[in-house]
Amino acid sequence: MIGRLLRMWWTLAMAALIPTIALAQVVTTPAAGDTPPDSTPAIRIGGTLFTNYTYQTSPPTTDADGNIVKKNSFDVTRAYINVTGTISRLLAFRITPDVSRETSTASSLSGSLQFRLKFAYLQANLDDWMPSGSYARFGIQPTPYLDYSEGIYRYRFQGTMFVERAGYFASADAGASWRLALPSNYGDIHVGVFNGENYNKAEVNDQKALMVRATIRPFATLAGVLQGIRATVFYDGDHYIANGERTRLVGQATFEHKYLSGGFEYLDARDRPSAAADAVETRGNGYSIWVTPRSSRGWEALLRYDHHTPDNRSVFAPAGTAPNATTTLNSQKQNRLIAGVAYWFPLQGTVSSALMVDYDGQRFDNITTLPVHSVGAHALINF
Numbered sequence: 064m065i066g067r068l069l070r071m072w073w074t075l076a077m078a079a080l081i082p083t084i085a086l087a088q089v090v091t092t093p094a095a096g097d098t099p100p101d102s103t104p105a106i107r108i109g110g111t112l113f114t115n116y117t118y119q120t121s122p123p124t125t126d127a128d129g130n131i132v133k134k135n136s137f138d139v140t141r142a143y144i145n146v147t148g149t150i151s152r153l154l155a156f157r158i159t160p161d162v163s164r165e166t167s168t169a170s171s172l173s174g175s176l177q178f179r180l181k182f183a184y185l186q187a188n189l190d191d192w193m194p195s196g197s198y199a200r201f202g203i204q205p206t207p208y209l210d211y212s213e214g215i216y217r218y219r220f221q222g223t224m225f226v227e228r229a230g231y232f233a234s235a236d237a238g239a240s241w242r243l244a245l246p247s248n249y250g251d252i253h254v255g256v257f258n259g260e261n262y263n264k265a266e267v268n269d270q271k272a273l274m275v276r277a278t279i280r281p282f283a284t285l286a287g288v289l290q291g292i293r294a295t296v297f298y299d300g301d302h303y304i305a306n307g308e309r310t311r312l313v314g315q316a317t318f319e320h321k322y323l324s325g326g327f328e329y330l331d332a333r334d335r336p337s338a339a340a341d342a343v344e345t346r347g348n349g350y351s352i353w354v355t356p357r358s359s360r361g362w363e364a365l366l367r368y369d370h371h372t373p374d375n376r377s378v379f380a381p382a383g384t385a386p387n388a389t390t391t392l393n394s395q396k397q398n399r400l401i402a403g404v405a406y407w408f409p410l411q412g413t414v415s416s417a418l419m420v421d422y423d424g425q426r427f428d429n430i431t432t433l434p435v436h437s438v439g440a441h442a443l444i445n446f
Contacts, residue, residue, distance in 0.1 A: 102152035109413075109446050113141035113220040117439040139176065141220070155186045157204075163263070181235055181262060196244035196251070202237065203262050207253035207276035208297040208313060209234040215293075215317050215326060216353065218365050220443040221403065221421055224328075225351035225369045228399075231311050231332050232299060235262035236272070250279040250293070259301040259309070272301035272309075291319035306338035325354040345374045349397075361407045365421065369399040384430055396428035414446040 118135040126132050142162035149155050161181035184202030209227060213219045213234070227233060240255025252275075259272030276297045282289040299311040310333045317326040328351050335344040349371035357363040374392040379385070384395065403421025418440070425435040 102149070104149055104151065106146065106148040109143075109145040109147070110444070111141055111143035111145065111446075112139070112444045113441070114139050115220075115439055115441045117437050119435065119437040121436045122433045142176075142178075143181065152191075153188055155188060156184065157186070158183050179263065194244045194246050197242055199239070199241045200255075201239045203235060204238070204240060204255075206232065206234060206236050206257065207240065207242075207255055207274050208232075208295075208299075211253070211276060211278065211295070212315065212317075212326075212328070215319060215324065217324075217355070218403075218405075218419075220417070221365065221401065221419060221441050222423065225349065225371075226311070226313060226328070226330055228369070229330070229347075229349065229371050229373075229397075231330065231347075233261040233263070236260070237262065237266075238271075240274075245279075248280060248283045250277070250283075252277050268304055270302040270304065272299055274299050288320055291324075293317045293319075303334075303336045304338060306335075307342070308333050308335045308344070322358070323354065323356050325352075327352045345376065347371070347373045348375060353401075361409065363405045363407060365401060365403045365405065365419075367399075367401040369397075371397040371399075373397065380429070384432075386429060386431055390429050394429045397430070398426045398428070400424045400426075412446075415443070416445070417443045419443075 114137075116135070116137050119133060123131045124134050139162055143159050146158040147156070159180075159182035160178045162176050163179055165175050165177050180203060182203055182205065184200045184204040187199045189197040189199060209224065209232075212224060216224060222228065236257040236259065238255050238257030240253060240257075242251055242253040244251045254276075255274045257272045257274060258266040259270060260266055274297070276295060278293055278295040280290075280293045282292060284290075293316070295313075295315040295317070297311075297313040297315070301309040303309050312331045313328055315326065315328040318324060330347075330349050332347045333344065334347070335342055349369065351367065351369045353365065353367035355363055355365050372393060373395065376392045378392055379388070380390045380392050380395055382388070401421060401423050403419050405417050405419035407415070407417045419442075420440050421438070423437050423439065427434065
């Protein structure tokens, strides 16, 4: 497994060079390093808000009277209240509740928006002993891969990234982690042990997830476009039960520039919910590619394509999901296309805000599920 990780990491680092060599003379802003922690005791309040209006153009649905209607709704998908603080130069903390909609029909609050704890962790800053930006965390915290990736992608307010939207893992979990920042902003290594059940669920067994993300920025100290290249490998090793494998391996290459950012990620997942001899082991895989060209006046575009094979076994698919009796599981694919235009308002201090209109379409190969198409308007405020 370690050899496979290293080979994928090296391949991504080399592959990322190909589309950018021709642009090597373009000037870009030098990569920013990590800011040393402030030693002054302080508590700060911030917030993040995602709101949207979505109109599903197809397929239609039916209301309580059996009328055919087009589903549409206003919604709030994120409402963080960020409480962060510095206790000393060594210690800091974060407490963040988030909004979620109660979907259980057994609850009297079914359909209501509720607050639940998303982040709650203590952080030990290790800058006095390691490169600036190194730390250790304990508690409910961002998982190593998604938090890092969303900082590059920037369009989480439109929807989740591929690996989360496909249901393979979430953005936060309870555990302990350590991040080592490499000197001169050449990358970082983030290692953690987590419950593995995500932040919104309690631990259910004695198994723990080992997550490792290793990122390299090979041209961090160079001026020019090559500075924006990063290559990442992420491994999530967990078990449903003893000898019941649940692993995810992700390879990623990203590029950042003043006028263009983009990324590619490939996922390989293995799931064996039981250790019984007759238990089924599934292996899913897929990829996502995205690009965000931008102007100097705040306008940006987002183009993204996801391709997912939930189970690549060459056995017949269940009759309820297959269009015919000869359909195999590895021929069933899920595809998503996202295209949108956004306007990012000029920065006002630490406040960032954006408005976006977009199309989000899903198409299914050799699956009886109907295609889903929607258009929407999304808003972001972060301070």
